[in-house]
Amino acid sequence: MGADDTKEMIETVDVSPRLPEITGEEHGPDVFRQLLHQAVRVADLANAQAMRMALDFAKVYEREQGVRHEFETQLGQMTLMEKQATRYAEDLASMLRSERERRKELERALEQERVANEELRRTGLQGISHLLLAATIKDRTTGEHLQRVRGYVEAIARRLGLTADLVEEFGYSSVMHDVGKIHTPDHILQSEHHLTDEQFGVIKQHCIDGERMLGEARFFETARAIAREHHERWDGRGYPDGKKGEEISLAARIVSVADVFDALTSKRPYKDAWSADAGLKAIEKDAGERFDPEVVSAFVALYREGVVETIRCQVAANAPEQPGSSAT
Ligand SMILES: [Fe+2]
Numbered sequence: 001m002g003a004d005d006t007k008e009m010i011e012t013v014d015v016s017p018r019l020p021e022i023t024g025e026e027h028g029p030d031v032f033r034q035l036l037h038q039a040v041r042v043a044d045l046a047n048a049q050a051m052r053m054a055l056d057f058a059k060v061y062e063r064e065q066g067v068r069h070e071f072e073t074q075l076g077q078m079t080l081m082e083k084q085a086t087r088y089a090e091d092l093a094s095m096l097r098s099e100r101e102r103r104k105e106l107e108r109a110l111e112q113e114r115v116a117n118e119e120l121r122r123t124g125l126q127g128i129s130h131l132l133l134a135a136t137i138k139d140r141t142t143g144e145h146l147q148r149v150r151g152y153v154e155a156i157a158r159r160l161g162l163t164a165d166l167v168e169e170f171g172y173s174s175v176m177h178d179v180g181k182i183h184t185p186d187h188i189l190q191s192e193h194h195l196t197d198e199q200f201g202v203i204k205q206h207c208i209d210g211e212r213m214l215g216e217a218r219f220f221e222t223a224r225a226i227a228r229e230h231h232e233r234w235d236g237r238g239y240p241d242g243k244k245g246e247e248i249s250l251a252a253r254i255v256s257v258a259d260v261f262d263a264l265t266s267k268r269p270y271k272d273a274w275s276a277d278a279g280l281k282a283i284e285k286d287a288g289e290r291f292d293p294e295v296v297s298a299f300v301a302l303y304r305e306g307v308v309e310t311i312r313c314q315v316a317a318n319a320p321e322q323p324g325s326s327a328t
């Protein structure tokens with residue numbers, strides 16, 4: 001029986017209980033028939049209601065089953081996604097662990113390299129200190145000259161705003177500016193007379209020899225540039241290459257000012273020591289011709305602040321008591 005049939009049956013059945021119509025003539029079996037008839041109608045009504053309830057229940061049950069199925073499907077998908085997410089998380093954690101280990105290895109290698117470089121640098125600086133000490137013991141004038149030049153160079157570099165590392169590098173590198181003179185004969189170095197062209201050619205060679213003697217190590221890169229270029233001039237009329245302006249490394253431009261000022265204000269076999277003021281005037285006069293004007297400005301400022309004099313006094317105070325000779 002369908003839902004429509006049930007509905008129709010419900011509408012056509014007269015469900016109102018009625019008392020049997022009892023007349024004066026009708027008694028006995030007729031009354032019983034009428035009561036039976038009404039009982040059948042009530043039973044039909046009850047059946048129809050039961051049917052409708054069963055249909056409603058079936059619909060609700062069917063809907064519930066649908067919801068439940070959908071829920072189970074979604075639960076299954078979520079479980080799958082959870083498994084995938086767990087696998088991705090494990091893979092990611094594994095990759096991160098490997099990456100962390102690689103980074104640690106790299107850091108260890110970098111640290112080892114840093115320690116090795118620092119060791120190399122310390123060894124180099126020690127070597128330079130020994131060189132200075134040896135020069136000072138053998139020849140007080142040369143030793144003091146190198147110490148003052150180093151002091152001036154570091155002060156100028158600092159004044160120009162260079163980093164502490166560069167200040168130190170320029171300073172220790174300046175000590176080797178004339179290292180090539182080891183090949184220059186003493187009679188030319190210590191000559192009190194005007195040099196011939198040929199002798200001056202021999203002197204010029206100390207720049208090239210110095211650069212070559214300093215090899216190829218990174219530690220001596222600045223020292224090589226200084227050895228080669230410290231006699232170059234800002235206007236391009238220096239030697240050995242005739243470089244000019246900023247073609248000349250900054251370190252060599254600084255050493256040039258420091259070296260010449262110290263040479264002028266020191267006694268040499270061919271001249272007396274100039275006063276510091278006279279030496280400074282000569283440096284200022286050559287700014288923009290022989291020297292980089294910015295380096296000269298820095299040096300003049302240091303001189304006026306008393307820094308140059310302080311360096312001169314410190315070197316004199318630390319000098320060993322020994323008879324001196326010559327330097328250039
Ligand atoms: Fe020189």
Ligand SMILES: [Fe+2]
Pocket residue numbers: 145177178259328
């Ligand atoms: Fe010098």
